[in-house]
Each structure stands twice: as C-alpha cells, then as structure tokens.
Amino acid sequence: MDGEVELRVDGRTRRLRVDNRTTLLDALRDGLGVTSPKKGCDHGQCGACTVLLDGRRAVTCLSFAVVHDGAEVVTAAGLGDGERLHPVQEAFLDRDAFQCGFCTPGQVCSAVGVLDEVAAGHPSAVTADLTGPAELSPEEVRERMSGNLCRCGAYVRIVEAVRDGAR
Amino acid sequence: MTDLLRPRAMGRSPRRVEGPAKVTGTAPYASDQPVHDPVHAWLVQAEVARGVVTSVDTGRALAEEGVLTVLTPDNAPRLASTEDAELAALQSHDVDFRGQVLAVVVARTPETARHAASLVRVVVEQRPHDVRLSGDRADLYAPEQVNGGFETDTAEGDLAAGLAQAAHVVDRTYTTAWYNNNPLEPHATTAVWSDENLLLYDSTQGVHTTREAVAETFGLSPERVHVISPHVGGGFGAKGTAHVHAILAAMAARALPDVPVKLALTRQQMYSLVGYRTPTIQRVRLGGSADGRLTALAVDAIGQTSRFKEFAEQTAVPARTMYAAPHRRTTHRLAALDVPVPAWMRAPGECPGMFGPEVAMDELAIACGLDPVEFRVRNEPEVEPESGKPFSSRNLVACLREGARRFGWSHRDPTPGARQESGWRVGTGVAASTYPVNRSPGSEANIRFTAPGRYRVEIGAADIGTGTWTSLAQIAADALGVDHGDVELRIGDTRLPKASVAGGSSGITSWGSTVVAAARAFREKFGDRPDDGDETCVAMPESSASDDYAMHAFGAQFAEVRVHVDTGEVRVPRLLGVFAVGRVVNPRLARSQLVGGMTMGLSMALHEHSLLDERFGHVVNHDLAEYHIATNSDVPDVEAHWIEEHDPHTNPMGTKGIGEIGIVGTAAAIVNAAHHATGIRVRDLPLTLDHFVR
Ligand code: FES
Ligand code: FES
Numbered sequence: 001m002d003g004e005v006e007l008r009v010d011g012r013t014r015r016l017r018v019d020n021r022t023t024l025l026d027a028l029r030d031g032l033g034v035t036s037p038k039k040g041c042d043h044g045q046c047g048a049c050t051v052l053l054d055g056r057r058a059v060t061c062l063s064f065a066v067v068h069d070g071a072e073v074v075t076a077a078g079l080g081d082g083e084r085l086h087p088v089q090e091a092f093l094d095r096d097a098f099q100c101g102f103c104t105p106g107q108v109c110s111a112v113g114v115l116d117e118v119a120a121g122h123p124s125a126v127t128a129d130l131t132g133p134a135e136l137s138p139e140e141v142r143e144r145m146s147g148n149l150c151r152c153g154a155y156v157r158i159v160e161a162v163r164d165g166a167r
Numbered sequence: 168m169t170d171l172l173r174p175r176a177m178g179r180s181p182r183r184v185e186g187p188a189k190v191t192g193t194a195p196y197a198s199d200q201p202v203h204d205p206v207h208a209w210l211v212q213a214e215v216a217r218g219v220v221t222s223v224d225t226g227r228a229l230a231e232e233g234v235l236t237v238l239t240p241d242n243a244p245r246l247a248s249t250e251d252a253e254l255a256a257l258q259s260h261d262v263d264f265r266g267q268v269l270a271v272v273v274a275r276t277p278e279t280a281r282h283a284a285s286l287v288r289v290v291v292e293q294r295p296h297d298v299r300l301s302g303d304r305a306d307l308y309a310p311e312q313v314n315g316g317f318e319t320d321t322a323e324g325d326l327a328a329g330l331a332q333a334a335h336v337v338d339r340t341y342t343t344a345w346y347n348n349n350p351l352e353p354h355a356t357t358a359v360w361s362d363e364n365l366l367l368y369d370s371t372q373g374v375h376t377t378r379e380a381v382a383e384t385f386g387l388s389p390e391r392v393h394v395i396s397p398h399v400g401g402g403f404g405a406k407g408t409a410h411v412h413a414i415l416a417a418m419a420a421r422a423l424p425d426v427p428v429k430l431a432l433t434r435q436q437m438y439s440l441v442g443y444r445t446p447t448i449q450r451v452r453l454g455g456s457a458d459g460r461l462t463a464l465a466v467d468a469i470g471q472t473s474r475f476k477e478f479a480e481q482t483a484v485p486a487r488t489m490y491a492a493p494h495r496r497t498t499h500r501l502a503a504l505d506v507p508v509p510a511w512m513r514a515p516g517e518c519p520g521m522f523g524p525e526v527a528m529d530e531l532a533i534a535c536g537l538d539p540v541e542f543r544v545r546n547e548p549e550v551e552p553e554s555g556k557p558f559s560s561r562n563l564v565a566c567l568r569e570g571a572r573r574f575g576w577s578h579r580d581p582t583p584g585a586r587q588e589s590g591w592r593v594g595t596g597v598a599a600s601t602y603p604v605n606r607s608p609g610s611e612a613n614i615r616f617t618a619p620g621r622y623r624v625e626i627g628a629a630d631i632g633t634g635t636w637t638s639l640a641q642i643a644a645d646a647l648g649v650d651h652g653d654v655e656l657r658i659g660d661t662r663l664p665k666a667s668v669a670g671g672s673s674g675i676t677s678w679g680s681t682v683v684a685a686a687r688a689f690r691e692k693f694g695d696r697p698d699d700g701d702e703t704c705v706a707m708p709e710s711s712a713s714d715d716y717a718m719h720a721f722g723a724q725f726a727e728v729r730v731h732v733d734t735g736e737v738r739v740p741r742l743l744g745v746f747a748v749g750r751v752v753n754p755r756l757a758r759s760q761l762v763g764g765m766t767m768g769l770s771m772a773l774h775e776h777s778l779l780d781e782r783f784g785h786v787v788n789h790d791l792a793e794y795h796i797a798t799n800s801d802v803p804d805v806e807a808h809w810i811e812e813h814d815p816h817t818n819p820m821g822t823k824g825i826g827e828i829g830i831v832g833t834a835a836a837i838v839n840a841a842h843h844a845t846g847i848r849v850r851d852l853p854l855t856l857d858h859f860v861r
Contacts, residue, residue: 019276019278019279021278021282022276022278026277029198029199030276030277033201035192035193035195035196035198035199036191036192036193037192038192038196038351038352038400039198039353039431040351040352040353040400040434040791041353041434041790041791042433042434043434043790043791043792045434045790045791045792046351046434046791048351075192076190076191076192077191077192077193079191080191085187085190085191089187089190089191092186092190093182093183093186093187093190094182096182096183096755096756096758096759098186098189098190098632098759099401099632099633099634099759099760099763100350100351100352100398100399100400100401100631100632101185101186101188101189101190101194101398101400101632102196102350102351102352102400102401103351104189104190104192105189105190105191105192108190138803139800139803141799142799142800142802142803143799143800145799146798146799146800148799149351149791149796149798150351150799151349151350151351151401151403151767151796152351152401152632152759152763153762153763153764153765153766153767153770153797153802153805154759154762154763155766155797155798155799155801155802155805156762156766156802156803156804156805157759157762158799159799
C-alpha cells in the first residue's frame with residue numbers, strides 16, 4: 001500500500017508517494033535523492049541517519065515516512081547558511097573530528113540538537129543539578145553524543161568540536 | 168638508502184580536502200551514487216551451518232508484483248572461475264556456513280525485494296556441523312604459511328633448556344575473542360551491466376583489486392570492469408578483498424542488462440559475509456633470568472579458519488621481532504570449522520598477537536621485581552631477533568621513556584590494588600606496540616600539467632578515512648616542488664592508473680613512493696616549466712631495503728583503569744600512546760589515525776566479543792545494539808604523540824604507516840592496568856565485570 005506525504009527537506013517542499021513500509025530514511029535517500037543521512041544499521045543503533053526533525057534530533061530509520069506528512073527535515077546538507085558551513089561543521093573540520101566521514105552527518109545533526117537542548121536547559125543522565133542551567137562540560141557532551149557511534153574512533157575530537165561549535 | 172624528500176607541504180596540517188563534503192554528507196559513498204531508476208537486491212541466507220540444498224521454491228516470490236528475478240543455485244549462471252571459494256556465489260548446493268547466500272531476489276523497490284526474499288522456500292538437508300574452537304582439538308593443523316606469507320613455525324636454540332635456566336617462568340594461555348570489523352558503512356555495491364561492460368559503484372579499499380577479483384570470477388578482461396569508490400565509510404580490512412555481495416550484484420546486473428542493481432548488506436549480514444578476526448588461543452612461555460633478561464620466549468597460537476577457504480591469522484609473528492631471547496619458538500595451528508571465512512581486521516597478526524605476549528611480559532616483570540617499562544628496555548634486541556637483520560630504525564625505548572614521562576609513570580607504586588578512590592580501584596599499565604612497514608607492489612601514477620600551474624596526479628588509490636585525499640597530495644606537492652594547492656589528486660577509480668590495496672598500512676609507502684617516482688620522472692622529462700598537457704606515467708620503483716633491514720614502527724601505550732569495588736565495572740579514563748612511525752605527513756590527520764586505532768583497541772579490551780551459538784553456528788549478537796563497540800562516553804581521554812624519527816630506508820618520504828599500529832598493544836596495556844588496580848590477572852578478553860566480582 002502506498003501513501004502520499006509532503007516533507008520540507010532542507011528548505012525545499014517535496015511531495016512523494018511512498019510504500020507504507022518505507023522508512024523516513026529510505027524515503028529521503030531513495031525517494032528524494034537526499035543522501036546526506038546515512039544508513040549504518042537501519043535499527044536505531046548507530047545514529048548515522050540522524051537529522052533534525054521538526055527542530056529536534058531524531059533517527060530516521062526507525063519510523064515510517066507516511067507518519068511524517070508535513071514534517072520539517074534538516075539534514076547536515078541543509079544546516080549551513082548557503083555556502084557557509086554551520087559553526088559545528090567548521091569545528092569538525094578544524095578538530096578533524098572524523099575520518100571516514102560516514103557517521104559525520106549524523107554526528108553533526110546530533111551536535112546541533114545537543115546545543116539546542118543544553119541551551120533550553122534540558123538535563124541529561126549525568127547532569128548533577130536538575131534545577132540549574134545545563135552545562136556543556138566534556139562529560140555532558142560525551143553522554144549526550146553517545147547515541148552516535150563512530151567506528152573510526154573520533155570521539156575525543158568530536159567532544160572538542162561540539163564544544164567549539166557552541167562558541 | 169633512498170633520497171629523502173625535503174618536506175615543505177609534508178609536516179603541515181591542512182584540513183581534509185574532502186572535509187566539507189563529509190561534514191555536509193554530500194561526499195558520495197557507494198550507495199549514495201546517483202543512478203537512474205535502480206532496482207534492488209535482497210539476499211536469502213542459509214539458516215543451518217552445514218548441509219545440502221535439496222530444493223528452492225521461488226514461485227511465491229516471483230508472483231509478487233515488482234519482483235524481477237530470483238537467482239538460486241538452480242538457475243544462477245556458471246562463473247568462469249570458482250578458485251576463490253568465497254566468491255563462488257550460488258555455484259553449488261552445498262551449505263558451508265550459516266549465513267551463506269542461497270538466493271538473491273531482485274525487485275523494483277527494496278521493500279518488495281525484502282518481502283519476496285522472505286517468501287523464497289529453500290529446503291536444506293542438514294548435516295552435522297562443527298564450529299567449536301578449542302586448544303585441545305585433535306585435528307588442529309599447521310597451515311603451509313600464514314597471512315602475509317610468513318613461515319608457520321620458527322625455532323631457535325633450545326626452548327626447554329632456556330626455560331630450565333630461567334629464574335622465573337611465565338607459562339600461560341591467553342585468548343582474544345571473535346571480532347567483527349563493523350565499519351560504519353555497510354558494504355554496498357551498485358552494478359550496471361551493459362554490452363559486456365560492468366560498472367560497479369563499490370565500497371572498497373582497492374578499486375583495482377576489486378576489479379581484478381570480479382573480472383577473474385566472471386571471465387572478463389579487466390578493462391571491461393569499471394570500479395568507482397571515491398569515499399569509503401571505513402573498512403578496517405573488511406573491504407580489503409572483494410566479498411560475495413559484489414559478485415551477486417554483478418550477477419543480478421547481468422540478468423537485467425542496462426538496469427542498475429543496488430545491493431546493500433544489512434548490519435546483520437556483515438557478521439557472516441565480509442570476514443572477521445578469528446578468535447585466538449595463545450600459549451605464551453617466557454623465561455627470565457634473575458636480573459630480568461629473557462632466556463626463552465615461545466608463542467604457540469591457535470586460530471580458526473573456515474573449512475571451504477583457508478585464512479591463517481599470523482598471531483605469533485610479532486613475537487619474532489619484539490624482544491631478544493636466545494631460545495625461542497613460534498607456531499601457528501588452525502582448526503577448520505563450519506564457519507564463515509575469517510579475514511583481515513585492522514592489524515591482523517599484530518593486534519591479537521601482541522595481546523598475550525605483552526600481558527605475559529607484565530607478569531614476568533612483576534615476577535622479576537622489575538618495573539614493566541624497565542623490563543622491556545632491558546630486553547631490547549640489537550638486531551631483529553629471528554631474521555638477524557639490523558632495524559632500519561627502532562625507537563621502542565624512546566617511546567617507552569617519553570610515554571612514561573608524559574603519563575607520569577615515575578610516581579607509580581607498583582603494588583597491585585594499592586590505590587582506591589571513592590569506590591574505584593585505580594591502576595596503570597603499559598604495553599608495547601609494533602607494526603611492520605609494508606610495501607605492496609603494482610602501483611602506477613600519472614602526472615599531467617594543466618595550465619595554469621596545476622598538476623593533476625592520478626592513481627587508483629583509496630581513502631577509507633585514512634586521509635589519502637589530503638596527505639598523498641602533500642607528498643606530490645613536495646615531490647614536484649609546488650604548493651599543496653597546486654596539486655589536483657584523483658583517486659578511487661579504475662580509470663586511473665593501477666594502485667595497490669589500502670591494507671597493511673602500506674598505502675602511503677606504496678602510493679607515495681610511486682607518486683614521488685612519477686614526479687621525479689616528470690621533472691626530468693619536462694623540467695620546471697612544462698607545457699600544458701605534458702604528462703608522464705611511472706610504475707613504483709623496486710626497493711631492496713627489506714633485504715637488508717627489518718623495518719617496523721613501534722610504540723608504547725599507557726592506560727589508567729578504574730574498576731568499581733562493588734560492581735566490577737571497568738572504565739578507562741585515560742589512554743596515552745607514543746609512537747615512532749617515521750615521518751608524519753599530516754599531523755592533524757595522523758593523530759586521528761593513531762587515536763582512532765587506540766580507541767578501537769579500548770573497544771576490543773572492554774566490549775567487543777562476537778558470541779557464537781555453537782548449536783546453530785552463528786554470531787548471536789549480530790548488530791550494534793548487542794555487539795558493543797566503544798561509544799563516546801567510553802572514551803574520555805585518548806592522546807597520541809610521536810617522536811621525531813628519521814628513517815632513510817623505508818621510502819622517499821621516510822614514513823612507516825600509521826593506520827594499524829594504534830590498535831596494537833592497547834588491550835594489553837588496559838589488562839595490565841586492571842591487574843595493577845585489582846591484583847586480578849585477566850587473560851581472556853574482553854575485560855567484562857564478571858572477572859572482578861568475586
Ligand atoms: S541507521 Fe538509523 S540509527 Fe543506524
Ligand atoms: S568517521 Fe568513520 S565512523 Fe565516524
């Protein structure tokens with residue numbers, strides 16, 4: 001069975017027919033040719049498919065496209081301002097916070113999501129004071145970024161880049 | 168001795184040239200390559216470890232709307248060569264391991280292909296299987312040689328006498344687990360077959376090696392096979408040789424001429440189809456004199472191979488290089504099992520093979536009452552112990568000393584279990600690292616001058632996250648005497664000159680030497696003011712350095728480990744490595760490689776373990792939720808440093824290769840630190856908490 005959805009992807013409105021079994025990730029990649037989010041596991045286990053979905057970070061392999069009619073999707077390709085990269089992306093380049101780059105679009109989207117969450121004061125599992133403002137300590141960044149696996153082992157640089165990107 | 172290139176671009180740290188494409192996700196990996204109206208393939212795999220396919224019913228699958236074809240052992244075309252049994256897709260009705268591909272369904276959408284695959288009925292007459300590796304099997308055998316072409320066994324002196332003379336003996340068995348490479352990008356191939364020409368968008372560590380394997384399997388001349396792979400989402404050895412999915416994609420494409428066929432493996436399928444690191448059982452015997460010198464050294468290593476194709480991990484080989492001892496031996500034995508074929512995983516040989524011996528060195532140091540850094544220094548060989556060759560350069564001692572200084576080793580109280588901080592036992596440990604300088608034959612490079620002032624350097628090399636796009640261009644710039652920005656490097660395509668595989672940390676040595684030779688030939692021919700379109704193509708020059716010298720990189724890794732008093736939870740708050748790896752071409756990128764290797768070593772030490780269900784012959788924890796790799800919060804602090812090392816023998820750049828050494832020795836350093844923290848000696852990886860809860 002098919003369904004029709006309208007998505008706003010990286011600022012462009014797109015309509016497409018999808019099989020009801022099609023994940024949001026496959027709809028983006030196969031249906032719309034938006035290949036910035038990657039498929040590392042297809043099971044919500046690696047974070048490579050992370051985008052900002054209606055402003056919050058989300059893995060796109062775990063839900064069906066048909067349920068996202070009208071959603072706003074921002075991928076790593078749409079984070080920058082025209083030709084200018086997002087500060088988090090610049091920080092990833094400076095810190096060399098990646099190697100193969102396959103986890104990177106997901107890391108970058110996740111990082112932007114983390115910065116927003118911290119700015120909004122959302123606590124994490126390692127936040128000691130649940131009433132005060134959230135901090136961007138290395139420990140907080142590590143905890144909050146742990147849903148994004150990096151097999152190349154760029155974690156220590158990712159933490160630096162996320163903190164740089166906040167400045 | 169080679170003429171060392173004067174570094175101008177080398178030694179600087181430009182950012183990755185493909186970086187902007189990677190941080191935006193626009194760098195095209197294999198399955199991102201745009202193709203027109205593709206169809207999708209899905210695999211049907213064996214659910215038993217051994218048997219014979221007696222029938223395949225594809226009726227229901229073919230009846231699904233959108234299904235184009237189903238290939239099975241009954242109808243698959245015969246391949247020209249089945250010499251590589253791993254690539255002999257659908258050529259026989261025998262089932263050799265659980266997970267073997269028994270059919271491939273091609274349909275218009277991936278959803279349809281996947282559903283139709285579940286409708287294919289394969290009847291397999293099951294046979295008894297045997298997948299259990301153990302050191303006491305009666306059928307262990309000696310392979311003819313081990314991976315890398317090394318001798319299976321070596322011996323020198325009289326081991327029994329050497330052990331008898333010793334004041335202290337360590338005789339222990341150490342084990343490493345079954346590991347899956349798990350590059351973050353699953354293997355994927357898109358194949359288009361038109362007019363006897365085959366185009367493959369593949370994820371490979373070597374476009375030319377993939378081309379050769381595929382061409383040979385199908386009986387095509389290599390020029391008819393075009394492989395494109397500009398960006399690779401990690402490989403760690405798993406993409407170093409062609410695997411069966413590439414053949415299946417090509418086979419499906421041949422059945423559907425001119426239609427692009429996409430085949431992407433699932434994470435789960437990677438646990439049976441793309442190689443893995445064999446589990447190892449290592450008996451290590453070390454004898455030490457009262458003053459802490461090795462009198463005897465033996466490593467007897469056991470691993471597994473599949474029954475249908477042999478792979479022999481060279482686990483005992485690093486012991487031939489590391490320490491001096493008059494009496495010594497190394498052996499390798501294999502169990503041939505009904506399992507998928509093991510293959511390369513980051514530092515095959517060295518990674519598992521430096522676990523047992525480096526833990527044993529810690530045990531013997533303690534027995535001799537010596538500091539483990541000092542103990543290693545005391546056993547430095549003057550020449551490579553087994554070959555007798557001088558080292559082109561060997562700076563293990565400098566790495567140990569510099570590492571000890573940076574880590575703050577001198578304040579260490581050697582007593583195990585002496586330090587406790589708020590509920591955690593704290594300890595520190597050290598181990599050595601090593602990796603050979605490998606040079607692979609068969610590369611060529613083309614250099615063309617394109618006005619105004621640009622040099623196009625072409626070589627079919629690979630960047631699997633290693634930084635080739637950037638660092639090979641830096642080398643070319645120095646070889647040509649121009650700025651890094653004036654070099655336009657092209658890699659990752661078989662239309663470019665031949666290049667060896669990105670494996671064995673040999674990439675920069677092999678491709679760099681080739682590019683330098685091409686640059687020198689270009690300048691000789693055209694001088695400093697070439698005309699537009701001047702070009703020259705040159706093959707990698709021969710080198711006899713390895714006849715005269717033992718060439719290896721070395722390193723020392725230091726770990727701090729915390730073990731929770733009540734729960735046994737193990738954390739590694741700090742890892743520090745110092746390496747001697749020759750010249751470092753791009754420090755920014757090199758640090759990532761070394762830290763990445765150490766991080767993978769930490770992951771191996773604490774988490775990684777593919778669990779085999781012996782009843783069914785498969786890895787049960789076959790995904791990233793259950794096969795744990797280190798996450799961000801597991802890795803708080805990893806530092807990599809290097810010492811200045813000038814080695815005129817390895818190649819014109821003076822490099823040694825940095826992709827693999829970082830994972831070598833890490834697990835031993837962590838295990839040694841855990842012993843220092845708790846007094847409990849773990850000899851079987853991974854270092855899970857049950858080892859410490861008593
Ligand atoms: S692909 Fe979605 S989490 Fe891995
Ligand atoms: S950069 Fe390769 S997986 Fe993260």
